[in-house]
Ligand SMILES: [Ca+2]
């Protein structure tokens with residue numbers, strides 16, 4: 001008994017020493033947790049979720065053929081980069097991707113274990129493909145698209161079911177039938193069609209219109225079923241058009257739904273400008289911008305209930321080269337501009353993601369990546385300052401050219417401290433940053449020790 005206690009004390013001392021050494025007060029707050037060797041499976045598309053069933057997240061790298069968006073390989077790794085499984089054939093040629101891809105991690109069959117779902121394309125028959133340029137739809141398909149369900153633990157196929165042939169763009173998991181769980185599907189093609197699909201694969205509805213890149217869903221009429229907001233239109237859960245505006249040839253680049261503190265729903269979308277509308281389609285406010293490419297809502301400041309981070313990608317129309325720049329805006333819920341920041345030359349394709357970086361409570365930060373020319377991702381705070389600079393890191397075998405390639409960013413708590421890490425990923429590398437500062441907790445006053453004697 002005494003010996004065990006001595007060992008325990010020694011172990012505790014050792015742990016404290018290690019902690020003391022690590023807690024360097026002048027060390028930067030952002031700590032590189034891991035540089036992942038993506039070998040030949042690196043990709044500009046990544047999903048994060050628990051695949052092996054232990055509760056902690058894994059990474060899923062998704063490769064595809066650039067022009068056709070056909071998914072060629074899924075690679076599941078731990079957050080340390082150890083490969084759990086691979087489905088398909090990895091290739092250094094298939095990591096570059098221009099669009100989102102139809103892949104999600106979700107407990108599709110509700111057995112307590114996540115699956116990886118992806119769409120296998122129907123055969124594009126006409127027109128003939130030139131082999132290089134983006135191929136976004138066919139005038140004639142053969143067969144149907146397939147939703148493939150892979151076991152999260154092994155990557156083995158558990159099942160598949162048919163989708164409409166063109167429905168091979170990104171998809172969402174929604175509750176369209178009101179069963180209290182999101183287990184139906186919203187599938188779409190690139191810009192023209194969208195379908196509601198029941199969990200059993202049955203077709204619920206088809207919508208033809210400007211569907212945008214990725215709709216937002218929420219139960220905005222409180223009937224337990226999700227509505228679908230494409231930017232130019234809001235659809236009821238059964239596909240009924242609740243409002244629709246003339247899109248012309250345009251599509252919404254960005255959509256977001258949030259509920260304001262007064263319980264009213266705010267539907268945000270970006271196209272030429274940034275628009276905030278109500279579920280009946282009436283406009284709360286809007287601002288004309290060059291190309292509002294991103295809108296994300298969050299509590300980035302504590303002096304108002306919610307704010308919006310908006311990217312104007314091309315304030316000078318069609319200017320997209322190394323001299324072009326975007327502008328990052330911060331608005332409040334009433335559309336009042338709180339600040340804006342013109343980005344450096346070359347930083348026009350920037351993108352934003354909310355990141356719960358600073359603590360377990362608001363304010364959260366805004367992750368911005370896509371700065372161009374190999375520049376680091378950054379985290380902005382709600383006051384309009386860059387709070388963190390996060391360079392993409394690579395394994396030593398990647399050459400200078402590799403290190404200039406595009407990379408993207410996601411935020412997720414993969415390190416279990418209730419704050420988000422930042423995962424940067426591209427075709428030649430991936431890395432994870434965490435906030436190494438102590439997370440603030442309230443004072444634990446009136447503490448008491450009662451060992452039981
Ligand atoms: Ca896991």
Ligand SMILES: [Ca+2]
Pocket residue numbers: 106107108109110111112113114115
């Ligand atoms: Ca499952």
Ligand SMILES: [Ca+2]
Pocket residue numbers: 218219220221222223224225226227237
């Ligand atoms: Ca509803």
Ligand SMILES: [Ca+2]
Pocket residue numbers: 412413414415416417418419420421434
């Ligand atoms: Ca964390």
